[in-house]
Amino acid sequence: MTTNRQYFDPEHLVREVRELLHLQGIDTEIPGDAKLARTGASMLLRGLGVTPAMNGVDALTRAIDKPWVEADDAAAEHREPSK
Amino acid sequence: MELIHSGKVRDVYADGDDLILVASDRVSVYDVVLPTPIPDKGKILTQLSLWWFDQLADVFPNHVINTDVPAEWAGRAVRCQRLEMLPVEWIARGYLAGLGLQEYRVKGTVSDVPLPAGLLEGSKLPEPIFTPTTKATAGHDEFITFDDVVDQIGADTAAQLRDVTLEIYQRGAEIAAERGIIIADTKLEFGRAPNGTLVLADEVLTSDSSRFWPADSWQPGRTQHALDKQFVRDWSSTLDWDRTPPGPPIPDDIVQATRARYIEVYERITGLTWKETQ
Numbered sequence: 001m002t003t004n005r006q007y008f009d010p011e012h013l014v015r016e017v018r019e020l021l022h023l024q025g026i027d028t029e030i031p032g033d034a035k036l037a038r039t040g041a042s043m044l045l046r047g048l049g050v051t052p053a054m055n056g057v058d059a060l061t062r063a064i065d066k067p068w069v070e071a072d073d074a075a076a077e078h079r080e081p082s083k
Numbered sequence: 084m085e086l087i088h089s090g091k092v093r094d095v096y097a098d099g100d101d102l103i104l105v106a107s108d109r110v111s112v113y114d115v116v117l118p119t120p121i122p123d124k125g126k127i128l129t130q131l132s133l134w135w136f137d138q139l140a141d142v143f144p145n146h147v148i149n150t151d152v153p154a155e156w157a158g159r160a161v162r163c164q165r166l167e168m169l170p171v172e173w174i175a176r177g178y179l180a181g182l183g184l185q186e187y188r189v190k191g192t193v194s195d196v197p198l199p200a201g202l203l204e205g206s207k208l209p210e211p212i213f214t215p216t217t218k219a220t221a222g223h224d225e226f227i228t229f230d231d232v233v234d235q236i237g238a239d240t241a242a243q244l245r246d247v248t249l250e251i252y253q254r255g256a257e258i259a260a261e262r263g264i265i266i267a268d269t270k271l272e273f274g275r276a277p278n279g280t281l282v283l284a285d286e287v288l289t290s291d292s293s294r295f296w297p298a299d300s301w302q303p304g305r306t307q308h309a310l311d312k313q314f315v316r317d318w319s320s321t322l323d324w325d326r327t328p329p330g331p332p333i334p335d336d337i338v339q340a341t342r343a344r345y346i347e348v349y350e351r352i353t354g355l356t357w358k359e360t361q
Binding site: 005007009010011034035038039042043046051052053054055056057058059060061062063064065066067068069070071072073074075076078079 | 087090091095102104165167172180183216218223224227234272293
């Protein structure tokens with residue numbers, strides 16, 4: 001069975017919205033991590049009947065750029081309170 | 084066949100509607116790819132991942148179509164479905180390490196999951212926990228909570244994939260433990276096939292996507308030995324190298340020892356004998 005599911009990348013939506021706001025003279029910033037903006041974008045998409053999802057190639061590209069174990073170690077080092 | 088991207092240790096090609104994941108023999112330490120390959124590493128990790136996909140076929144469907152790939156990639160490549168990927172990294176942790184350890188030291192929790200006081204680096208957790216992170220194309224991973232996942236993809240899908248993540252981790256950890264290997268944690272990826280079906284993607288339970296520790300030398304309170312890369316790490320730590328590119332060439336004895344260790348991990352986990360012509 002096929003569905004008519006529509007997808008959009010929430011991170012892409014965040015970029016598009018920031019650009020739109022910039023055109024309206026509003027400069028935006030993402031404080032700390034982008035979790036709030038990304039979650040908000042996903043909720044907006046779901047509210048519009050669109051499934052939040054990343055392009056498969058983009059997602060794989062990220063995965064093959066850095067083995068997860070190294071990414072996890074690097075994230076821990078990045079967050080060390082002393083740094 | 085179109086090369087879409089060449090990553091640190093793997094490459095991805097497009098072949099019509101299919102993707103082909105090709106695992107190279109490149110090895111990285113401290114986030115730097117070293118100039119010397121480990122012969123057959125890509126084949127060994129690909130065969131290990133395929134073995135796991137088979138073992139887990141009753142748990143969840145996966146993205147593997149077949150291993151029908153050009154001859155030069157035989158053994159090290161997998162033909163896969165092209166999916167729309169869920170924007171979450173699905174992580175299960177059974178032991179404290181990496182970002183989980185860092186967050187526990189600061190907050191006593193991981194992904195808002197409360198943990199008992201007094202745990203050390205490498206400690207076994209009372210039970211495996213689900214610790215999702217963001218999946219951004221840039222920047223470092225950040226923990227999100229299960230409630231964040233619910234907000235992002237909906238309650239039913241979030242609960243289903245949380246449970247599958249923990250089941251896959253537990254199944255894998257139990258099999259590995261019987262063979263003297265601790266799988267401390269693992270990261271999974273899920274996507275949706277064109278018909279909307281949820282599918283397990285990327286690689287599964289390899290040492291690039293999971294921490295493998297030798298059970299006989301596990302000792303909480305210190306950094307654990309990586310089962311396969313430890314020779315390279317130990318050797319590189321003796322060098323006057325600032326851990327930035329370019330990395331140093333690996334001496335032949337370290338290459339051979341590391342290759343032997345990758346084979347040992349494959350053979351111990353799968354119970355199969357690695358064939359040199361594989």
